[in-house]
Amino acid sequence: MSDNVVPLFEKTTPAPIEPAAVVTAAVASPAAEKAPVPLWVRSARGIRTVATHETTKTACRATARHGLYVLGGTRIVARRTWEGRTASRYERMLRAAEAAGNMEAATEWEERGQRFRQERHRRRMDLLTAPMDAAKGIAAGLGIGAGGLLLIGIMLAVANKDWTDIGAPTMALIELVRWIVFIITVTWGPLVTIGPWAVLLGLWALGKNQQAAPQWALPANARSGEGEPITPSIVVLALRNLGVAPLRTAIKEMGDAGASMLGPIRIAGCGVEVDVTLPSGVSTDEVQKRRRKLAENLSRHEHEVFITIAEAARTVRLWVADSGALDEPIGPSPLVTDPDSKADYKSGKAPWGQDLRGDAAALSLYQRHLLITGLSNQGKTAALRSLALWLALDRTVEFRIADLKGIGDWGMFDGLATVLIQGPTDDHVIQATEMVEGLVAEMERRLQAPPGTKFTPLVGIVDEAQLAFMCPVVDSEKRPYGGSKATSRYFMAVRKVHNQGRAVDVILWEGTQDPTDQNLPKLVREGAHTRASLVLGTESQARMALGDKAIDGGAAPHLLRQGLDKGTLVVASDGIAIPAGQASITVRTHYIDDDQALEIANRARALRDGVTTLHVIEQGEERDSLADIATVVGDTNRVLTQDVLQRLAVLSEDSYGSWTHADLKRVLDGTPAEPYKSDGRMVVARERIARTLANRDTDGSASAS
Numbered sequence: 001m002s003d004n005v006v007p008l009f010e011k012t013t014p015a016p017i018e019p020a021a022v023v024t025a026a027v028a029s030p031a032a033e034k035a036p037v038p039l040w041v042r043s044a045r046g047i048r049t050v051a052t053h054e055t056t057k058t059a060c061r062a063t064a065r066h067g068l069y070v071l072g073g074t075r076i077v078a079r080r081t082w083e084g085r086t087a088s089r090y091e092r093m094l095r096a097a098e099a100a101g102n103m104e105a106a107t108e109w110e111e112r113g114q115r116f117r118q119e120r121h122r123r124r125m126d127l128l129t130a131p132m133d134a135a136k137g138i139a140a141g142l143g144i145g146a147g148g149l150l151l152i153g154i155m156l157a158v159a160n161k162d163w164t165d166i167g168a169p170t171m172a173l174i175e176l177v178r179w180i181v182f183i184i185t186v187t188w189g190p191l192v193t194i195g196p197w198a199v200l201l202g203l204w205a206l207g208k209n210q211q212a213a214p215q216w217a218l219p220a221n222a223r224s225g226e227g228e229p230i231t232p233s234i235v236v237l238a239l240r241n242l243g244v245a246p247l248r249t250a251i252k253e254m255g256d257a258g259a260s261m262l263g264p265i266r267i268a269g270c271g272v273e274v275d276v277t278l279p280s281g282v283s284t285d286e287v288q289k290r291r292r293k294l295a296e297n298l299s300r301h302e303h304e305v306f307i308t309i310a311e312a313a314r315t316v317r318l319w320v321a322d323s324g325a326l327d328e329p330i331g332p333s334p335l336v337t338d339p340d341s342k343a344d345y346k347s348g349k350a351p352w353g354q355d356l357r358g359d360a361a362a363l364s365l366y367q368r369h370l371l372i373t374g375l376s377n378q379g380k381t382a383a384l385r386s387l388a389l390w391l392a393l394d395r396t397v398e399f400r401i402a403d404l405k406g407i408g409d410w411g412m413f414d415g416l417a418t419v420l421i422q423g424p425t426d427d428h429v430i431q432a433t434e435m436v437e438g439l440v441a442e443m444e445r446r447l448q449a450p451p452g453t454k455f456t457p458l459v460g461i462v463d464e465a466q467l468a469f470m471c472p473v474v475d476s477e478k479r480p481y482g483g484s485k486a487t488s489r490y491f492m493a494v495r496k497v498h499n500q501g502r503a504v505d506v507i508l509w510e511g512t513q514d515p516t517d518q519n520l521p522k523l524v525r526e527g528a529h530t531r532a533s534l535v536l537g538t539e540s541q542a543r544m545a546l547g548d549k550a551i552d553g554g555a556a557p558h559l560l561r562q563g564l565d566k567g568t569l570v571v572a573s574d575g576i577a578i579p580a581g582q583a584s585i586t587v588r589t590h591y592i593d594d595d596q597a598l599e600i601a602n603r604a605r606a607l608r609d610g611v612t613t614l615h616v617i618e619q620g621e622e623r624d625s626l627a628d629i630a631t632v633v634g635d636t637n638r639v640l641t642q643d644v645l646q647r648l649a650v651l652s653e654d655s656y657g658s659w660t661h662a663d664l665k666r667v668l669d670g671t672p673a674e675p676y677k678s679d680g681r682m683v684v685a686r687e688r689i690a691r692t693l694a695n696r697d698t699d700g701s702a703s704a705s
């Protein structure tokens with residue numbers, strides 16, 4: 001830097017170090033070294049390092065293991081021999097069958113044991129006469145043998161014409177015996193030396209094969225058991241060590257035949273399934289309560305084991321995932337992969353995902369109100385939306401949607417839904433409330449229609465419905481929009497739809513987050529026919545989401561993993577196939593992202609003729625009826641007058657909710673846009689209305705009165 005530049009910061013050059021100080025420090029440092037550590041301390045440290053080193057531990061474990069294999073093998077052989085010679089096996093099986101309450105099997109084992117004892121008695125009796133019989137047998141054998149040899153000798157002598165050949169066969173036999181004795185004498189020594197070692201080797205091999213050593217001595221991979229296939233003995237051992245005293249005692253009574261409690265282990269999707277009939281005195285909920293321990297005993301994570309109550313009495317059904325299999329994504333939705341997929345509100349089922357067995361999980365939406373809850377950002381909107389996208393492929397279904405998050409998750413329903421409210425403010429909640437009240441009005445209109453009238457399905461969707469319940473605003477008549485009082489507008493409208501909408505196909509779906517009694521009142525959650533839950537924080541929330549029956553039957557959304565089990569739902573509904581005896585099913589839903597959703601929505605739009613989506617519901621203002629008619633007709637050439645009336649009612653319940661054909665006629669009479677008959681039905685034409693609108697005089701004669 002040149003001299004005429006002024007530095008903008010303080011110079012930080014360190015103060016010069018005194019050379020003497022450096023020298024002193026350099027000289028002082030060796031002197032400051034610690035006093036030498038005594039030899040015994042160093043030796044102790046060395047010994048400890050060697051003793052605790054992983055290699056030492058592995059070597060010790062290996063030595064102990066192989067020694068213990070021999071002991072284990074000996075024990076197995078001894079037990080097999082003992083069981084082969086006594087009736088203990090039959091006794092054990094008898095006790096097992098008795099403990100499992102299977103009296104039929106118990107009787108059979110008792111009979112078998114009895115037969116075994118009789119046979120054994122007969123053999124022992126036979127032994128008493130055996131020496132006499134053996135002596136007789138030997139004498140007879142010797143006589144026949146000697147006679148035979150003599151006969152052969154005579155035949156040889158005659159043939160060779162040499163009488164000395166008579167003794168030749170006998171001499172050959174004597175020679176053979178001599179050789180055998182000679183061979184035995186030579187090999188006896190080595191056999192005596194090798195024999196015990198061969199026996200030891202056999203016992204070791206048997207012990208190793210059966211892993212007959214304590215857990216601590218087994219190699220690391222066998223010790224952790226991670227990912228080990230589920231076998232009957234592993235399940236029995238896991239149940240025995242569950243910490244339920246009566247279960248443990250009963251299994252001990254059964255010996256290692258505790259496997260008689262188990263049904264066959266079946267492959268079920270990415271895991272296995274087995275029914276366990278518990279011994280009397282052990283209740284199913286005692287096992288259910290210990291899910292984590294059972295999972296750990298089975299070398300699985302808690303979320304990989306599901307315990308439900310099977311149909312048979314005293315029986316729990318365990319589903320155990322293959323290690324890590326639940327973390328694998330499931331494939332894409334058929335709605336994405338099959339561009340020709342169709343929907344039918346009445347008879348079809350929405351392809352929602354897969355159950356844990358890997359079977360397709362499809363949900364019927366016909367005349368069922370729906371409630372999906374879960375913690376934030378776990379896939380609630382995606383799950384709800386995928387159902388709506390499927391149903392949108394049925395062109396008869398009308399959607400009215402309020403998305404109270406409003407970040408565009410439902411944007412693809414623009415031009416598909418007749419109402420689309422998107423936003424989180426109180427104004428949006430007010431609009432959503434009025435939308436649901438519109439559903440009530442339509443429902444009441446339908447309920448008053450002549451019997452047998454057919455209605456097209458009308459599905460109202462409120463996503464993030466908790467905001468509606470929590471809205472603090474009151475209307476001009478002092479009625480609150482939120483809350484759960486008899487005067488609360490949103491609550492009462494939902495209750496009315498829940499109570500009577502189903503029969504006339506006015507259906508409400510709600511998505512809510514983190515349920516509490518305040519943001520999801522009891523009557524509302526119980527009004528839904530299909531209840532589904534993503535991961536939740538607590539069991540009490542799970543009870544709110546799915547109801548006590550489902551939770552008592554083993555449903556456990558609170559045990560799903562936040563962040564990891566996104567899109568995994570526990571569903572309680574009669575619209576989905578649930579295995580007999582279970583109250584819920586766990587479904588891993590297909591994820592349909594925004595782009596795919598738009599693509600499906602475009603297909604649905606193509607099936608319909610130009611639906612006009614209303615974004616804002618206006619209230620209490622003077623309306624221009626002709627302009628409103630033009631709005632609801634949209635870009636469709638001809639619209640049935642009936643549909644025009646319906647759409648007007650959606651546009652403004654206050655202004656048009658009570659309109660009849662006469663009102664429509666009153667507004668359009670005398671104009672070129674007058675309704676006329678087309679194919680026998682009254683319609684209005686878009687082009688004529690547009691012309692009337694353009695030509696009308698300015699005296700406001702077309703305003704709603």
Ligand SMILES: Nc1ncnc2c1ncn2[C@@H]1O[C@H](COP(=O)(O)OP(=O)(O)OP(=O)(O)O)[C@@H](O)[C@H]1O
Pocket residue numbers: 374375376377378379380381382383405513566567568588589590591592
């Ligand atoms: N079925 C699924 N499989 C895998 N991931 C999913 C699935 N569904 C959703 N997700 C993931 O979870 C994220 C959040 O999904 P979504 O917006 O539907 O959650 P949400 O519960 O509605 O959130 P919030 O209500 O808190 O805004 C998605 O962006 C996606 O990455």
